[in-house]
Structures are given as structure tokens and as C-alpha cells.
Amino acid sequence: MSILHTVNKSPFERNSLESCVQFASDGAAVLLFEDGVYAALAGTGAESRVREALGRLRLYVLGPDLKARGLSEDRIIEGIGVVDYAGFVDLAAEHDKVQAWL
Amino acid sequence: MSDTIEVDGKQLAVDEEGYLADLNDWVPAVADVMAKQDNLELSEEHWDIINFLREYYEEYQIAPAVRVLTKAVGKKLGKEKGNSKYLYSLFPYGPAKQACRFAGLPKPTGCV
């Protein structure tokens, strides 16, 4: 069963990402969107956890949400893929189900 | 059913207080039509304020409150114009409310 996990909360305000990473199986995909995109930024207090997760999970971030918040793509942690809305849909379609971490 | 005003043969939606529903609908003729409804003839002085408000909105994404408008007008158009007496003489229903309506902007933040 392949799962696309989605996280839309800031890692500094909620533990959504942390729980997601703990419960997600190896090889699962995680899409960061809305306030979840703040976790994708390099140089933050959450970076080491995100890098650790990148070792066994595939991470994506929604471009329009980065742009909305004034974060340019070159500040994103290496290894995280930037997708647009169509890419979001593709990811959802490629996986058996979508699990949201609110 | 929502209200509309007719400008250049087109029906434009306005809210219950007469403000344009969509700020992208605005053309200068909107101000003329609204002024006519309020029995006002728009002079160059009126247009200075209307244009000023549109520029302010473009830059800051809000319509300024009256006292912010007065101060900013004084700075931009001259001290003798930066007072509420002058602005009320142009826009008797209130410079922020009436002029913002003519300019196609939403009601200023802080006006009730």
C-alpha cells in the first residue's frame, strides 16, 4: 500500500510533521503545503529532523505556497521536490491513498 | 438580487452601500456616475484625491482611514489640502467613505 501523506501545519506550532514522519512507512511520500511549507526551509530548527526523514521518505513541497509566503525555492533543503498544483494531483493519483496530518 | 450601477452601458455590481463589488471593474466613468448619484460634479481637485486613493491602495492594499488620508494628502498635494475641512468640502459624505467609493475601493478599514 503506497501512501501520500500531507502536512499543512507549521512544524514550529504543531507536531503534525513529527507524527507523520514517525508513522510513515519507508518509501512513503510526504507533501508539505500551506503552513507546512515552513519545514522545507534550510537553516531552521526543524532542518535536522527533515533531513533525517529524507533518508527514508520522499518529500515534496507545494510551490505556490512557498511563493505566497515569500520563500524562494533556492532556500529549500536539498532533496525536497517542488511541485505545482498539477504535481499535487499527480502525486495523489500515483498513490493508493492520501493521509492528511492536520 | 444584488444592486448594480450602469457605466458606459455596462451593469457593474455594487454592494448594499454602493461600493463596487469588484475593484477590477473600475474605470474613471464609475466615479462620474457615482458622483452624479450624489449630486456632485467632479473637479480636478476631486480627481487628485481619487487618484491618490487608488495609488495608495495599489501600494498598500488597503484604503486609508481619514486621518491617515489627511496627513498623506498634506504631504503629497500641499499642506493647505491636508486637512479634513478641505476634504469634506470636496466630499461632503466623508472623504474616506465617499471618495473611496468613487475610486472603486472597499470601505476604509476602521470606518463603521
Add this chain to the structure above:
Amino acid sequence: MSETVKQFLYLNRKAPYGTIYAWEALEVVLIGAAFDQDVGVMFLDDGVYQLVKGQDPREIGMKNFSPTFRTLGDYEVGRIYVDGESLAARGLTREDLVEIAWEDPETEEEVDNIVEVVDRTRARALMDEADVVFSF
């Protein structure tokens, strides 16, 4: 009109766009500024994201209220603070933030940027000094 001027401090702790807090807080600050009080605004925790430069939410279908912060000076909000530790924890520096200009209503002295990054000791003192604290 009240004779005593009170010190108001607005605390902003939420990121923009994900929730409505940031926009509502800004509206309340702008409305409250009409009452001739001594108004300060502090950004801490995820609230520091509100001041990040270059926001463009057109593609997510939301209003860009980032430029509106630059009017705070016009509304005579003379004190704007950012918690330095919150910035650092998020990989941000003061260069990532918008600048807010201010003109002294009495002396007409102009200050290019009143955004002040403060440490925790100062942040605590500011909260203690305030007569009224509004939290968002």
C-alpha cells in the same frame, strides 16, 4: 477623550495565510490605532513569518496583505518588535523582513525602519510594561 494614554501591545504568533489570525490582527491594530494610544506590535513564534519580504499569494487565491504592514507607520504605530530567537529558529534574519518607515507626528523626524529585533529579556520587559496586551 481619555486623558491617560495607555500602552497597548499586540502579540502576533501565527503564520500568515494558513489561518485568518494574521490578517484579523492587522485589521484590529489599524482600527485601534485611531484611538490615540501608544501602540506597539510584537511578532514572535510563527508570527515572524508575517513580515517576510516578497510574499505573493496570487496563486493560492488569497489577498496579499504583506504590503499593508508598511502602512503601520502611517497609522502612528511607532513600535514594532520582532523576537530574535523566533527568527533564528526559523532560519531567518532581519534582512528577510520588510522595512516599515515612520514619521514622528510632532517633530516630523523620519525613521526609515522601525522594525526592531529584540532579545528575550527585552521582550519580557515589553510585555511587563504594557498596560494592555492583545494576543493573536
